[in-house]
Amino acid sequence: MSSEEKRMELTEWSWQGYGRKHGAPGIRNRVLVIYTVKCSEFVARRIVEESGHPDVELVGFDGCTDNQYAVDLLISLIKHPNVGAVLTVGLGCEYIQPQWLADVAVKEGKEASWMSIQQEGGTKPTVTKGTAWVRETLERLKHTPRVRMGFKDLVIGAECGGSDYTSGLAGNVVVGRFFDRLVDLGGCAIFEEIVEAIGLDGLLVGRAADPEAARELRYTYDKALDYCRSVRQYSVSPGNFAGGLSTIEEKSMGAVIKSGSRPIEGVLKVSVPPKHGGLWLLDSTPDPHFMQFGITNPNDNEGLMDLISCGAHIVFLVTGRGNVVGSAVAPCIKITGNHETFSRMEEDMDFDASPILYGGMSQKEMALDLAAYVAGTAGGTPTKSEVLGHKEFYIPYKYQEKEVAYKRACEGSV
Amino acid sequence: MEKEIKAFQIDLGDNVATALAGIKAGQEAGLTGDHGEESIKAATDIPAGHKIALKDIGAGGHIVKYGVVIGRATADIPKGSWVHLHVMQSIYDERSSHLDVRTGAPKDTKYE
Known part of the structure; x- marks a missing residue:
């Protein structure tokens, strides 16, 4: 099948989901x-x-x-x-x-x-x-009644972990391309890790869908930068540096590219579902509070859980160095742009995005292949982590407001 | 002779490309991605996953990848040479240029 044929069909693709008395249908029961x-x-x-x-x-x-x-x-x-x-x-x-x-x-x-x-x-x-x-x-x-679902009914979240230089060149790039398609089809895409957007405030705020979204993005970015400055710790590790990433700005761009190119509708807080389809930024950073509850991203499963709490049916985990985790509640699709990692951990890794690095496949074709994998997963095909029985979850203590908190809770009504 | 693809340029405006495999000094590396030139000759060894300068970058100049500024040069960087912590730093993260150039491990903290 040519990529043109596949693309035309995306709107037509459907599978049987599970009807719920209230709210959206699910892809698992x-x-x-x-x-x-x-x-x-x-x-x-x-x-x-x-x-x-x-x-x-x-x-x-x-x-x-x-x-x-x-x-x-x-x-x-x-x-x-x-x-x-x-x-x-x-x-x-x-x-x-x-x-x-x-x-x-x-x-x-x-x-x-x-x-x-x-x-x-x-x-x-x-x-x-x-x-x-x-x-x-x-x-x-x-x-449970079965109902017909398509891409327009899907909420998908994405985060990255164990990144290497391929994450920002291939893995996250393909996710971004797919997210553009998902949003165009009426679905909902969520990306997170605002602490991995340091240096990109102009770019993010410039993509806001409206002035309110711009205000939310600006505040959330500044909060994350304050956080990093105050702890003198940016979301970049020795392994990242050794792998060739030189600065947080470089890692940030590799991370933010997974959001694709569509307008950002606003900032979601953990456990708050998006009001409508489109692309959203999830803020998992703790809000300023007198008890200073919580660390922003303690581990990959915490990030996945945050995305799932906003209603994500499926979560993407983009990795360079490889990972094995899955998740309770929503199937996890593990994507890598590193072909060696994919080959070495093939029973754990779902999707090899590396062909776009060597000119073997275009980004567009690769994104369509990912769409096909997503449709299969939504239709009931188990992901690699589901086959192996991975059901990780992680819920820490944290303090967070339910809306973008322009005022610190600890400041009271001064 | 057809050159083996060795480095990936993301955006036409970038002044660095990423080595997809290790490149030896003197080797001519083919470029892929959104590239201007067909190839770049390495002036130094470039480890896999690390950046190679596509043009001369003066001290204080911007390092551009993805079409965005990812840091600032702390020394003159000749075309074809390795671009990493020893010749560039973050505009935000004051610790980045204090890290070990090979391992990335912090040198500003003693853990006993």
């Missing part, structure tokens, strides 16, 4: 088992293991004290279109109450149940009861 404190993690994990089904997944928050950011993140996962049912497992005395979370799921029209280990009588009775509920629920989920 997962059962989330959520622990609400570290003390209930073991029991929740055991329920997932006993269920023995690839659609049953564990997520949770370790902390016992209250953190709005973490609660909002758990709620966003409960509401996520890829989730069909929710079982929350608490110890009984923590701030995040399993019953509240189950109530959220019920209001969303999802199958839901909750348990408190203290009330159920300890490890064994809770595991037995929870496992039985999950098995029954999996049967009921077989009747």
